[in-house]
Amino acid sequence: MNITVKYFASLREQLGKSEEILTLSDEISIAEVWQNVSASISGNIESENILMTINMEYVKSDALVKTGDEVAFFPPVTGG
Amino acid sequence: MMPIEIRESSFNPWDEIKLHQQKLNRQGQYGATASFVGTMRDFNEDKHVQRMTLEHYPGMTDKYLEKICKEAHQQWDLIETLIIHRIGEIKIADPIVLVCVWSAHRAEAFDACRFMMEDLKSKAPFWKQESTADGNRWVEKSTPG
Numbered sequence: 697m698n699i700t701v702k703y704f705a706s707l708r709e710q711l712g713k714s715e716e717i718l719t720l721s722d723e724i725s726i727a728e729v730w731q732n733v734s735a736s737i738s739g740n741i742e743s744e745n746i747l748m749t750i751n752m753e754y755v756k757s758d759a760l761v762k763t764g765d766e767v768a769f770f771p772p773v774t775g776g
Numbered sequence: 777m778m779p780i781e782i783r784e785s786s787f788n789p790w791d792e793i794k795l796h797q798q799k800l801n802r803q804g805q806y807g808a809t810a811s812f813v814g815t816m817r818d819f820n821e822d823k824h825v826q827r828m829t830l831e832h833y834p835g836m837t838d839k840y841l842e843k844i845c846k847e848a849h850q851q852w853d854l855i856e857t858l859i860i861h862r863i864g865e866i867k868i869a870d871p872i873v874l875v876c877v878w879s880a881h882r883a884e885a886f887d888a889c890r891f892m893m894e895d896l897k898s899k900a901p902f903w904k905q906e907s908t909a910d911g912n913r914w915v916e917k918s919t920p921g
Contacts, residue, residue, distance in 0.1 A: 705831055705903035706914040747901075752836035754899070768833060774915040775830065775861065775902025776814050776873045776893065 697723075697763030701733060704770040707746070710737050720761070726750060727757035729767055747772065778849065780841035780859045782832065786867075787860060789813045789874040796858050796876070806855045806878040810885035812893045814873040816866050820915070825906045828866045833901035837861070840900045844892050848877070852884040857892065861902065894921055 702715050711733070718729070726748050734741060748755055749768045761767055777800065793811060818825055845857045856878040866872060875892045879885040897918050904915040 702833070704833055704901065705905070749833075749836065749901075752833070752839050768836070770833070770901065771903070771914070772917055773897075773899060773901050774904045774918050775832070775900050776897040776918065 697721075699729070699761055699763070700766045701729065702766065702768040704768065706771050707741075707769055710741075723760050723762060725757065726755055726759050726761055726767060729761055730757070730769060733769070745772070746770070778842070778845040778857050780838060780845060781861070782837055782841075783860055783862050784864045786870050787862070787874075789860070789871045792858070792860055792874060793876050796856075797878075800856055800878070802855060802878075806880060808879050808882040808885035809876065810882070810889040811874065811876040812889055813871055814893075816868055816870050816872055818868045820906060823906075823908045823910075825868075825908055827868065827907045829905045829907075830863045830866055830872070831903045831905065832861075832863050836901050841896070844895050844900070847895070848888045848892050851891070852879065852888045854879045854884060854888055857888070859892065859896070861896075861900070863902070897921065 697720050699718050701718055703711050708714050727743055730743050743757055746769050750759055750761060750765050816828060841859050848854060848857055854877060858876040860874040862872050875889055877885045877889045905912055906915060
């Protein structure tokens with residue numbers, strides 16, 4: 697199954713990409729997706745410091761990702 | 777109406793309030809208008825800031841700002857809300873955000889405006905990157921309310 701993963705702000709710069717398509721063999725949690733995609737970052741960022749969304753809604757780290765979902769990871773927000 | 781807008785260029789919050797109030801055309805019903813305007817400072821965490829860039833999550837930003845307005849209308853008896861938020865390159869003294877609330881009485885307007893602003897600061901997907909004499913840096917957390 698394919699999912700789209702988006703990255704924003706400092707995380708986008710650390711990973712060197714804003715978006716990618718991932719192919720997963722099984723339904724997995726968003727925390728497991730984070731483990732896979734963050735492996736290349738030096739000094740590993742703890743998932744507690746990252747906000748996670750599925751289809752533009754905030755989710756907890758045990759939320760399951762389904763085929764076609766748009767997943768996003770980003771640092772704490774600083775608007776306003 | 778409950779409009780929300782993401783703007784790529786500078787805006788004048790006072791003109792926006794006046795214009796929206798004219799469009800709303802409900803004179804006589806509201807007795808209170810509370811607004812918050814966030815403006816770009818030239819300093820942050822002891823450093824001089826030259827300019828700033830605001831990144832956002834297109835699609836989710838609009839959705840989240842709409843959710844804030846809906847929740848405020850559910851929680852308080854409001855006549856209207858308006859949110860405008862800048863993205864892109866921001867200059868010193870540029871307005872960044874406008875939250876405005878119209879209601880019959882002041883308590884609802886004050887409380888809803890504060891709630892909307894705090895929810896926006898903690899959850900709406902915007903990120904600030906500041907340019908200083910030492911280079912660019914991402915703002916890691918908002919200042920306490």
